[in-house]
Structures are given as structure tokens and as C-alpha cells.
Amino acid sequence: xQTSLRGIANRAASHKEHRFRNLYGxxxxxxxxxxxQFLRKEAAPGIDRVDYREYQENLAxxxxxxxxxxxxxxxxxxxxxxxxxxxxxSKCFCDSYQCGSERS
Numbered sequence: 001x002q003t004s005l006r007g008i009a010n011r012a013a014s015h016k017e018h019r020f021r022n023l024y025g026x027x028x029x030x031x032x033x034x035x036x037q038f039l040r041k042e043a044a045p046g047i048d049r050v051d052y053r054e055y056q057e058n059l060a061x062x063x064x065x066x067x068x069x070x071x072x073x074x075x076x077x078x079x080x081x082x083x084x085x086x087x088x089x090s091k092c093f094c095d096s097y098q099c100g101s102e103r104s
Contacts, residue, residue: 036059041053
């Protein structure tokens with residue numbers, strides 16, 4: 001992790017009321033590639049039906065496109081697919097799946 005990101009993480013942990021401004025400088029291809037290692041490879045595909053393996057096939061272009069959409073402020077929040085399942089201890093249990101990437 002970059003020193004600047006570690007500093008932001010430490011600040012966020014120690015000052016929970018602090019609001020960060022303009023973190024777009026951190027949204028670059030290098031950081032997104034680094035964050036990729038924390039994704040669950042066996043996770044279910046999202047609404048767009050793209051799973052980890054499919055996203056990896058064109059990783060360089062997918063990450064480049066994502067960075068361009070983020071910096072151009074054309075990125076939209078991911079859709080969430082929800083499944084409600086009965087749970088004996090409560091009314092229902094909600095399981096949510098987010099998309100790996102949303103197409104604009």
C-alpha cells in the first residue's frame with residue numbers, strides 16, 4: 001500500500017468524524033490493480049453477469065475504462081441483486097450481491 005493511502009486509512013480509523021475531500025487523485029490504474037487482490041475470486045457474478053474470471057480476461061482495458069469513468073464522473077453506483085431467504089430466528093435474511101463493474 002502506498003504511504004499516502006496508509007495515511008488516509010490511519011486518519012479515517014482515528015478520526016471517524018473526518019470527511020475527506022477530493023480523493024480522485026487516488027483513483028488510478030496502479031491502485032485499482034493493487035485493490036484487485038482483495039476481491040473474492042469465487043464470488044457470484046453481479047447484475048451484469050460478469051464474474052472475476054471474465055473481468056480478468058480484459059483486465060487492462062477494464063481498469064483503464066473504470067478509471068476514465070471515475071475521473072470523468074460518469075461512474076454510477078453498482079446495482080445490487082438481493083435475495084430474501086426465510087430465517088427461523090427473524091422475519092427474513094437478506095443476501096446482497098454487487099456487480100464487479102457496471103456498464104455505462
